[in-house]
Amino acid sequence: MRSYRLVGTCPDKVGIVARIAGFIAEQGGSIIGANQYEDTETRMFYMRYEVDAGSLDMDAEDFRAAFAPVARDLDMDWRLTESRRPQRVVLMVSKLDHCLADLLHLWRSGDIDFDPVCVISNHEDLRPLVEWHGVPYHCVQVPPDGEGKQAAFEETSRLIREAAPDTIVLARYMQILPPWLCAEYPNRIINIHHSFLPSFVGARPYHQAFQRGVKLTGATCHYVTEELDAGPIIEQDVIRIRHHDTVEDLVRLGKEVEKTVLARGLRYHLEDRVLVQGNKTVVFS
């Protein structure tokens, strides 16, 4: 079913749902999914309405034009997206391909809906896999430091700009993006971190987890902000580990969680189910 998704945030007050639902009903719109959340602490209102596109006499542009005055009245930060226009996604990866391979498989089998514009990597290793899927592959090697590194990220940035993505996914891209690059795509860069944040921020989280002797290891899907591993969390999960598990076992077990958590978080994001609320997220799952 083709649908429109009306997603927005505004200060809470009496009558918002009536106003929104009233507007949709006036257009003859059939609601096929509705979520609201009233944050009683911040007095903010979050919503996601999914409307059967076939029940409306207008296209998305007209819908937007008609809704704009309502949104203005409500002081609402909003967007309207179309389910049939899959998001353009740039995937970034280093050498470990478990997340990338899983996303490409889910995409190809139709289990997750997006348009993989290209893959950018700092290594050549995964070119055959990606090109077999018919997806363009760009390799930009990132030198350890200095001018070369700056140049590499400028080239990366240029490639991203050309791809004009809605969303960028760091599917185990083992480089830290420079702040200026993060700042260009706020709440549009999604990272998978291989620990249960805020535990084990930074490098080698499985080694950290092994050292601490935790009994579960996890993964965290979050939006990238300028502060490392500190952005709004979209999704997390864990898996049980045992005393006889080595760091290598943790890595292996963790991969299972990483790919699941990233796929789940990305799906929420692509279906416009995630609204950022300060450094947290509202997820209408």
Added chain:
Amino acid sequence: MRSYRLVGTCPDKVGIVARIAGFIAEQGGSIIGANQYEDTETRMFYMRYEVDAGSLDMDAEDFRAAFAPVARDLDMDWRLTESRRPQRVVLMVSKLDHCLADLLHLWRSGDIDFDPVCVISNHEDLRPLVEWHGVPYHCVQVPPDGEGKQAAFEETSRLIREAAPDTIVLARYMQILPPWLCAEYPNRIINIHHSFLPSFVGARPYHQAFQRGVKLTGATCHYVTEELDAGPIIEQDVIRIRHHDTVEDLVRLGKEVEKTVLARGLRYHLEDRVLVQGNKTVVFS
């Protein structure tokens, strides 16, 4: 926060949410929680609205009177409940007290809100525990069969009627209620079954699970209907078991899941989050 919960089901059509939310807004009602579900297969609409009672000028009776014409228009099956009027609950139990003790503890600590009118058991064993909590205890022994059994259930039925419960909880009451008694309280009797239904219906499910060699054992909280262990499922969960676990271990591990699942399912029910849909449930958790 004192609230009203408006819960209902009606045939789906354009404009229902607008109508409901519009009505609430007209009364000045501040919505603090809203859930809808549109079943595209059966074309039915399910909803739960929670409204800040302090934002309304009317009491529950007036609210009901005002809403009745709206509901009539929508052909809606509905109810309005008050968060501050906890449901009257009759708890039934045999000898195993893990579920009962957990519910009484949750009630006493304020973690789950209901009014435990009385406990009815077919044994005397749990009287001290129940009476320590200040809850009346009735023992009605149920003979294995025949007239005595019928009489016992009539006495049980009389005690229940006197207690005038909103909800009856079978917290490991090891007797099968007669159909006529089930029929008196449709969707108001909640049972905890000690397996992951529909696996292992009937007697001794842990023995059945042990024989089959499953790797997880579970528990199911469901509404009681005339057909044994076949009513609408409210909540389920499982716990991992290992080859070295004996039937006794399964019983012990299962208790942990049973009490959790029953408490969770009962909470959903008491907070009016469960709507029955044929032999299934909509749970606005």
Added chain:
Amino acid sequence: MRSYRLVGTCPDKVGIVARIAGFIAEQGGSIIGANQYEDTETRMFYMRYEVDAGSLDMDAEDFRAAFAPVARDLDMDWRLTESRRPQRVVLMVSKLDHCLADLLHLWRSGDIDFDPVCVISNHEDLRPLVEWHGVPYHCVQVPPDGEGKQAAFEETSRLIREAAPDTIVLARYMQILPPWLCAEYPNRIINIHHSFLPSFVGARPYHQAFQRGVKLTGATCHYVTEELDAGPIIEQDVIRIRHHDTVEDLVRLGKEVEKTVLARGLRYHLEDRVLVQGNKTVVFS
């Protein structure tokens, strides 16, 4: 680390562990993993010893010859395998490729160790994927019934025999193998069933689960026996579903569990961690 795995079952009695461990110590063997299980009900003993191959002066053949008299004394059913000789595995599949793609990816990335001799399918669909991985692909179409069907399974059987597999994996092969074919590979054919057995045996388990309104859906990895979906269970897991999930959602969510459960179960099997005990399994995980 190269290792030998000594796996066996015998009637329980005093001194077995001493005998086994004594034998290993006499050869200078360094134990790197040891599991035992004494079933107090059947009075049977199950064991798995993993020995550092580098610590022994003998090769596997000599080890077997030396151990044979000990095993005879203990009336033990046993085998010795070498970690560095990965099992030969035939993968069978129909059209749904989530399990197959996951296994091939895990194999290629070294996360699970086996030798994928070939893939046999009753459709051509997955040939490109499989051949990209460099694995031979055989397509044997299976007519609905009658002589053609018999002939197809004879051809399938011939292909399997030629492949000389240690293990056959039905990675969503949507045909029921004939009993005579099952009987040729006892405890060596592994199936993934897309429900939490014994719930929803047979066809279309996700539809059955949807109809029953369960709150979790699952997957079961088990050895194939002549009775459909009734063989010894190796591994199971579940995932939570919600009232708004359609059958299609169940299928999608279920795929995530299916591939995880099959990969986990297959790993246990390939690492000689699974011992069949009647219609159950001992899993030294």
Added chain:
Amino acid sequence: MRSYRLVGTCPDKVGIVARIAGFIAEQGGSIIGANQYEDTETRMFYMRYEVDAGSLDMDAEDFRAAFAPVARDLDMDWRLTESRRPQRVVLMVSKLDHCLADLLHLWRSGDIDFDPVCVISNHEDLRPLVEWHGVPYHCVQVPPDGEGKQAAFEETSRLIREAAPDTIVLARYMQILPPWLCAEYPNRIINIHHSFLPSFVGARPYHQAFQRGVKLTGATCHYVTEELDAGPIIEQDVIRIRHHDTVEDLVRLGKEVEKTVLARGLRYHLEDRVLVQGNKTVVFS
């Protein structure tokens, strides 16, 4: 079944299992459970053998005397305990009783085996509950600071000493024990911390979790050391939370995990399944 548990750690070398199992066999001992773990990194060996006491001609004292020379040879740190001599346990608690009530219930119903010598609290609140269970209750109020605080902990220490416990359980005892008191009972004080450590160390972990916007909240059962919330972890688990959950919801959901994790961790400890390995634990579950 009455059993002895032989638990120990020593440097790894060839022949340890043969030596231990050989010793047990010489006494005619029937092994009903055996776990070993060889840490390849530290080259240490950990073991737990459970022997049917009825199969031996000797009592525990004789067993210990006979085993001592073997242990000396192996340079083993060991102990032998008797399943029929439940550990003496002192329970400490403040006002929140969910963990305490659960443990007392499990104890009374025979689901966990220990001898609750007494409860020590810094408040009077839980006296009725504890005394109803027939367990002595001591209240030692702990002033915020200074000499009074020191005196309170000396009195607490005196009460503990009198109780002569094997194990002390901090079942939500909201005071930090002074280092000198921790040092008296190494690896014998068990705490339940209401977060998934190492996330949210210290005070008000649920508030910290709420602020960070995590999607799972957890609990950690660990041995108390002089460094706050940094001791060896015995057991952990998590529960899913949603954006609409308030801090109060987190507290409520967390209680469910806390009591489960503490009961599970304590059971492992009481059954001598936990061996401390530096700042980590080996858990033979």
